[in-house]
Amino acid sequence: MKYPIAIIDYGIGGLGLYKLIRKKFPKIPLLYFSDSGEVPYGKLSRARLRSRLEKVFEFLIEQGAEKIIVACHAASSVVLSSDKNVAGLRSQTVKAVVNTGPKSVGIIGGGRTIRSGYYRRELNKAGIKTSQRVGQRLSILVERGEVDTLAVDEAISKIMRPLRDCSTILLACTHYPVLSDVILKHASKGTKLIDPVDELYKSVRSELKKFSGRNGGSVFMTTGDVDLMKAAARKAFGVNIANVKRVVI
Numbered sequence: 001m002k003y004p005i006a007i008i009d010y011g012i013g014g015l016g017l018y019k020l021i022r023k024k025f026p027k028i029p030l031l032y033f034s035d036s037g038e039v040p041y042g043k044l045s046r047a048r049l050r051s052r053l054e055k056v057f058e059f060l061i062e063q064g065a066e067k068i069i070v071a072c073h074a075a076s077s078v079v080l081s082s083d084k085n086v087a088g089l090r091s092q093t094v095k096a097v098v099n100t101g102p103k104s105v106g107i108i109g110g111g112r113t114i115r116s117g118y119y120r121r122e123l124n125k126a127g128i129k130t131s132q133r134v135g136q137r138l139s140i141l142v143e144r145g146e147v148d149t150l151a152v153d154e155a156i157s158k159i160m161r162p163l164r165d166c167s168t169i170l171l172a173c174t175h176y177p178v179l180s181d182v183i184l185k186h187a188s189k190g191t192k193l194i195d196p197v198d199e200l201y202k203s204v205r206s207e208l209k210k211f212s213g214r215n216g217g218s219v220f221m222t223t224g225d226v227d228l229m230k231a232a233a234r235k236a237f238g239v240n241i242a243n244v245k246r247v248v249i
Helices: 016-026 046-062 092-102 110-116 118-125 136-143 150-163 176-185 195-209 224-236
Strands: 005-009 030-034 068-070 105-110 130-134 168-173 192-196 218-222 244-246
Touching: 005 016, 005 192, 016 030, 016 068, 016 195, 016 224, 030 046, 046 068, 046 136, 092 118, 092 168, 092 195, 105 118, 110 118, 110 130, 118 130, 130 176, 136 150, 136 176, 136 224, 150 176, 168 176, 176 192, 192 195, 218 224, 224 244
Parallel strands: 005 030, 005 068, 030 218, 105 130, 105 168, 168 192, 218 244
Antiparallel strands: none
16 A cells, blocks of 8 residues: 555654644545654664664655655654655744744753754754753653653653743654643743644645545554553553554564
């Protein structure tokens, strides 16, 4: 089968994009790939992460993927302009913030995302001041299906403490939007959260319309634990996955 879109994430964070697509295009074939059996992308060297993604791209193309969306900030850091029919979300993330128009923004992201300084540099160029915090533990908790536990509350409290006075927070990890309520609990009143997945969806919407006449279901694949993926997807994103195919790449 041909899949107009294949979504890649280290784990279940890309389900935010999956839900947006399914809401507007309930019938087109979609392929979702979780690489949770691999070392977390944020912990891999740039060279090793690039090598890993090249293997995943090749595999997904063999499965029939026509366009690959890398719905992961860490992985998007090694997507190249020469990657045919592959798109990351870095430029959409910057656009989402700039369009909101804040004078300053607090950024929460994984270790690789924050250490790269990419969003800080690009937003500073646009005249937006930034403060950054690593929230690596949050994605690990969401991967376990934890969204409202004491561990989540304690982790967010610690991460948000230096950002309490930020009126705008960029969620620079696709796992974080499911934790929005807890993040806002530890933010100042009136704080606005920016989820760049909306902008990512807009960037592929016109392309999806071309395939609106195709009918097919969703295929889910993972290199990790099938049962854990299904349980976490249901708990964190409200996505009920009937079948997940475990693959080795």
